[in-house]
Amino acid sequence: MIRSDNGYFGEFGGRFVPEILLPALTELEDLFFGLRDDPDFWEEYVTLCQEFSGRPTPLTPLRRLSKQLGGAQIWLKREDLNHSGAHKINNVLGQGLLVQRMGKQRVIAETGAGQHGLATAIMAARLGLEATIYMGAEDIERQYSNVFWMRQLGSNVVGVTTGAQTLKEALDEALRDWAASVETTHYVLGTACGPAPFPELVSYFQSIISDEIKEQSQRQMGRLPDEIVACVGGGSNAMGAFGAFLEDHEVALVGVEAGGLSLEDGKHSVRLSHNTGETGIAQGYKTLFLQNDDGQLGDTHSIAAGLDYVGVSPILAYLSQQGRVIPESATDDEVTEAFSLLMKTEGIIPALESAHGLAGGFKRAREMRPDQNVVINLSGRGDKDIFNIARAFPQREWTEFLQREAARSTELLAQKRGH
Amino acid sequence: MIRSDNGYFGEFGGRFVPEILLPALTELEDLFFGLRDDPDFWEEYVTLCQEFSGRPTPLTPLRRLSKQLGGAQIWLKREDLNHSGAHKINNVLGQGLLVQRMGKQRVIAETGAGQHGLATAIMAARLGLEATIYMGAEDIERQYSNVFWMRQLGSNVVGVTTGAQTLKEALDEALRDWAASVETTHYVLGTACGPAPFPELVSYFQSIISDEIKEQSQRQMGRLPDEIVACVGGGSNAMGAFGAFLEDHEVALVGVEAGGLSLEDGKHSVRLSHNTGETGIAQGYKTLFLQNDDGQLGDTHSIAAGLDYVGVSPILAYLSQQGRVIPESATDDEVTEAFSLLMKTEGIIPALESAHGLAGGFKRAREMRPDQNVVINLSGRGDKDIFNIARAFPQREWTEFLQREAARSTELLAQKRGH
């Protein structure tokens, strides 16, 4: 895995946080630096992922689809089969091991769509930790199903009502909580962003994905893949899929961002390509942000709530600046098309986030030769967010079902009160 | 695995179908009998499960929960981590291999809650088969989310409006379709029930579960478990979990049925214990059915849609008659309690079906010694049916969310029409 130069990757990264958070970050960094080269620690982590989350996840060949597209052989790295339904759990389990070593009894996390919050709630339940999850009130409103699960898991979900009430504000609010609780609380950051050592630490745990891809591609293809494609929100699944291949220059690494509705301001989340992102310093680190001339962070849009983020991993900002990672983007329409194509041709329901990787990967595979191999990181499954997907594919039957279900639910509540 | 005596297990089993279905059943039986002792076929099946569904699924120790209950060590066999979220996919993938060998281009299936229908839709998409899924109109009404996915996967979902419009009628209707289409169509039966060779065939494919448990318990416990516990709907996950242990008499095998609201007629689905089920012949086979004195099949109830079935595997009927399988039941209330306990203590969201196994297993584990081991088969995950679970845990926030979402959905539809 890539290593930072004192928290920096080229010009990106760093640790721009209120002084009060510094000791916790240093403590975490010291702990992490002390463990990351310890094979026993890695083994402990791999065992945990195996026994709790079912790793290794398979590398699934898409035989029918590859034939249909007529280009390279396409393989999916099946992070959707993880416990909780996405790669997010890898990082969270790893941080759980650190929490236990630090002896802290409480964790906090920010979450946008809810996937990282859910993963954190799961880890907290499993380890017996108290958990508070910050989530924008607007996100809660739209992603209540994840909130439902987090609460069932025993987590305290706090709606953030400042600003636009979405992920960015939730992250700010989690930092505020942390500033007040840093001595007893660990902040489980959910992606390869934020102040050092988070980008490096999250990438380290997620690199279990590329470790497996490497071994599996040798076994299943007889060599390394020609390309690896991943969607890029904060960048954790991409760094996970790319990590072990950074020195293998024959393997192209492609990150697909959310092209949204268009490249107009506020209609997308493209930070790496198209010169839409500009260097900035916020949320604890320096990277390419969507922002205006005054340095105010911008609005974002994506059909996939998990890609709807204003910053991006400083490591990816650096690697794409260096030309090692090729940035691409996929529009909402391309994404729904790739989503349907995978479902109907291979029987796999992707997360809308991951469908960005599919859209980008399919496009590239089409231009390649049948003796080449493309691995797309399927970062999560789609059935975890039926509400989002139903919004992307409006249908009368679904609307009617929701109406009936709302009525049924009202009745059940009344019965419960009657007890 | 257990073998039938000409389709019978003791007095249970057989093949009581309209004559027109006989050739297809014989063809299937001949094919299956020719393959089941072929290690290459098993290997092909195991590889398919590995590469597409992520097998082997882990055996997860529940350290915190076992300690809290103070009895035996509890382990979960994690069928919830399968692609599609339940053990049902194992059987369906196996039958997919048979379909390919028969050269048929169309599959049909019955489904209750939708889990088996979803698994079938997935397999059909992956193999490029046409699929028609029969589902009671009443079940569609309540489980629309699975219908949504089946349709997105390209399957034709047909609502069955005869009788009580639930699983039983869907099964009847699938048999009717099959009678008309048997030469081109394979009927993918979803559980270890129905006419021979289905009980044997489904148990054979599902026995991959107990094969893995056996190997994993040797490795993780150093010996075989003392008990294996599974919920019993039709019986496929139970037969899957028990299969490899039938001759290991030191391993107790416990099947937990749906105790529902009470043992009153129509309020439960208990067929094996409590003398509620009586020998009968219907839906193509002989087993213990819930039925009245006139031989009419009875009404059933369970909080878990997938356990809400009137018959039971003839193999389990036989094994429980023989005393090899211990039948237990868990009431709806015990189930929701076990459900919450697992979530809050271990961070795993069980299917309500599987939560019956948990309820039964926790109760037994409590009475055992800490040096003993109980494996509970976690047949599926719960996040696949948030609507069911939300019904079991009524909450104001959920009701309000549904109302908002219904309004949002209506608006999206209007926009789409506007295009």
Place this chain on the structure above:
Amino acid sequence: MFPAQYDDLQIMSHAVVGFPSLEENEKAIAGLAAAGVKLIELQVPFSDPVADGHTLVNACYEALKHGGSVQATLDLAQRVCARHPEVTFILMSYLNPLYRYGLEDLFEQAAAAGIRGMIVPDWPVEEIEPWLPKLDALGLAPILMVTPNTSPERVAKITRASRGMVYVVSRMGVTGHETQWGEKFQNYIAEIRKHTDLPLAVGFGVRTADDLEALAGKAEVAAFCSQYIEWQRDDGSEVAAQKMHSIIETIPQA
């Protein structure tokens, strides 16, 4: 009694016991008898009638709510067999209600009530064979089914175990849809005749005068059931009987 081989085409029609009600069954049967129907199936309604089409499935569902049962069927048989000696009554049922009643008792009581034959679609020949001596002693004819995909060996076995008639399923599928009576069908009939001298009752998809015309001279019995039950459901038993009468009049006689 059952027709003899090569007799003119007769109609077999149907009553679902309890549909639309037990009282109405008796009137309907009287109507059918008056209309010239010589064979009538008395169907024990069942919760899971897998070999029936939607018309009969729904009729069963209704019938169960109105008291249809094995006992009600035996009681009805007792009365109608006595009242209509010119009609041959056949018990039609799925296996489970009979099984629960007790097969031996059931056979004896059905025979005693005047029932002459039995059609049980989910009762395979292998399970029937051991009962043949008993059934023969009672004069209760098991009428087994052959279908277009039944192998010749199995046709031989089934016809061997059949008594009274052989029920020929006209085509793939369940009751109540359209079918064809062309060359393929005639070859099929011819194949079956190679194995048996019993008269053939053709069922599944016999719904119109055209169907009857097509079957005349090819089979001895046409099972005219779903269409009749639809008439009964939609127009009442009296009109249904009139329609039945009209359609019987159209059957060509040799």
Place this chain on the structure above:
Amino acid sequence: MFPAQYDDLQIMSHAVVGFPSLEENEKAIAGLAAAGVKLIELQVPFSDPVADGHTLVNACYEALKHGGSVQATLDLAQRVCARHPEVTFILMSYLNPLYRYGLEDLFEQAAAAGIRGMIVPDWPVEEIEPWLPKLDALGLAPILMVTPNTSPERVAKITRASRGMVYVVSRMGVTGHETQWGEKFQNYIAEIRKHTDLPLAVGFGVRTADDLEALAGKAEVAAFCSQYIEWQRDDGSEVAAQKMHSIIETIPQA
């Protein structure tokens, strides 16, 4: 200018540029000056003010809608520094708006506008150090923060890089909640004084006359910000200035 060490307690108060509006900022600052406030932070509103409590977060959100920006802050500074020479104006901002503006330009223009100090909560000392010669040359004092969990080595480093004052974060957490001024706090202050002769500005949780009474004689400056902004939000700038005046009157003088 900045107070000297052990001067009587002074109030530092606050303006969020653009909140409630740019015009209102000028009136509010005039009101604060008239009320006897000697130090005023001019906060550049930011979309992601991680070190602020909800009052200031919401004020930033509003301010951005009403034209708050770096340029607006510099323009305002130009006017109010000239108009209120008795008040020391301090630029408060998160780093990004300044970084996007261009740090060098920004420092020069801020100094030229009359700004004397700078509080940038997410700008770590390591990143500030290289700028010290430039800032010193401009007379623009970086006011750095120490917190209760800052290690002694780091307090040394931070106080060394600070100019004008050291900002003492009173307790764990962000602005706008309650705090305590007991023995633990006094030990904390004493620790910091070991490292610096600069006056100390205590911030976070200074909301009442009691707080001020407690701080008098212990620190040179009390940052009275969130509470003031709440007054301004709820009662308008005029009433807020009156309240500020009343509270300043209560401060015990040595």
